[in-house]
Amino acid sequence: MKTLTYSKNIFLPVTDLCRNRCGYCSFRKELKDAHLISRSRALLLLEQGFHAGCSEALFTMGESPWTVSGFESILAKAGVADLMDYLVELCELALEFGLLPHSNAGLLEQEDLRRLQPYNASMGLMLETTALLDAHAKSPGKRPDMRLQYMAMAGRQRIPFTTGILVGIGESRQDRVEALSKIAHLHRAFGHIQEVIIQPLDPKPGTAMENARLPGMMDLCRTVEAARRILPPDVAIQVPPNLVDPRPMLAAGATDLGGISSVTVDGINPDRPWPNEVELHKSLSDYNLRERLPVYPRFIAMGWHGHETRSLVDSLAGEDGLRAKKYIF
Numbered sequence: 669m670k671t672l673t674y675s676k677n678i679f680l681p682v683t684d685l686c687r688n689r690c691g692y693c694s695f696r697k698e699l700k701d702a703h704l705i706s707r708s709r710a711l712l713l714l715e716q717g718f719h720a721g722c723s724e725a726l727f728t729m730g731e732s733p734w735t736v737s738g739f740e741s742i743l744a745k746a747g748v749a750d751l752m753d754y755l756v757e758l759c760e761l762a763l764e765f766g767l768l769p770h771s772n773a774g775l776l777e778q779e780d781l782r783r784l785q786p787y788n789a790s791m792g793l794m795l796e797t798t799a800l801l802d803a804h805a806k807s808p809g810k811r812p813d814m815r816l817q818y819m820a821m822a823g824r825q826r827i828p829f830t831t832g833i834l835v836g837i838g839e840s841r842q843d844r845v846e847a848l849s850k851i852a853h854l855h856r857a858f859g860h861i862q863e864v865i866i867q868p869l870d871p872k873p874g875t876a877m878e879n880a881r882l883p884g885m886m887d888l889c890r891t892v893e894a895a896r897r898i899l900p901p902d903v904a905i906q907v908p909p910n911l912v913d914p915r916p917m918l919a920a921g922a923t924d925l926g927g928i929s930s931v932t933v934d935g936i937n938p939d940r941p942w943p944n945e946v947e948l949h950k951s952l953s954d955y956n957l958r959e960r961l962p963v964y965p966r967f968i969a970m971g972w973h974g975h976e977t978r979s980l981v982d983s984l985a986g987e988d989g990l991r992a993k994k995y996i997f
């Protein structure tokens with residue numbers, strides 16, 4: 669029986685202010701509508717996550733919001749002096765509630781990555797594409813070279829890392845192959861890529877790409893097959909079960925369903941509900957479906973997860989590095 673993994677998480681949007689304007693994004697808000705998650709809201713979600721048996725606190729935010737004029741007033745209103753200090757504080761809170769932080773905070777300086785590393789079981793950044801696309805014409809942070817450099821920096825720091833590509837944002841098949849090849853190259857150099865998400869575009873009303881065509885299943889399966897061919901075998905291929913029927917993509921080589929949640933919605937695709945965990949086990953009963961932590965077993969064995977996360981990882985992981993059986997549904 670093929671083993672298939674997923675993690676149980678909560679989604680914590682630290683801030684939805686972002687310097688970029690990606691053509692498909694409905695997460696980003698203008699300054700007047702932007703928010704910073706409050707401590708009380710974070711506490712409530714963490715508490716709910718703990719009671720729901722989650723193991724992952726997924727912290728995400730718009731990229732470099734501090735470069736957007738007016739962000740200081742949002743911080744001041746929340747009584748926060750420095751966003752990175754605040755993110756570290758939230759990661760510490762998550763650990764207190766028994767949830768392992770995984771932060772995807774966009775492109776960061778090396779110093780900030782160093783500050784976050786000890787408190788994170790793993791971290792992430794979507795490469796999305798290596799092509800120069802209209803979808804990213806107003807997104808200075810989506811320059812592929814900058815994102816690849818950032819991922820290399822994370823590799824040098826030995827951070828277990830999640831990345832992925834977006835399918836259907838105007839890229840060609842060859843562009844997808846190139847992006848996957850660059851990720852494979854990074855992994856061969858640093859050994860830090862734990863999973864690659866094959867994420868289909870889900871067009872949102874009110875965005876520049878609202879009328880874009882959804883990528884077809886055939887295209888998605890071909891992309892998964894290409895990923896399996898190009899990526900080293902120890903890199904998992906993840907597909908989101910709230911956006912696509914995972915079955916054909918599992919048959920094509922995908923091995924992971926990513927984070928699902930009974931507490932929070934998918935903050936990037938709030939109109940796409942997560943499958944219920946019980947239903948997922950029923951519908952995929954021909955797979956050995958296992959819950960994992962936000963850090964993959966081999967990185968636990970190598971001790972690459974942040975040192976502040978180690979005792980919690982030890983208490984949540986079973987002998988095989990996946991979530992201990994006593995916690996499994």
Ligand code: SF4
Nearest residue numbers: 686688689690693696
């Ligand atoms: S970087 Fe992320 S949050 Fe910012 S506009 Fe692009 S998709 Fe949205």
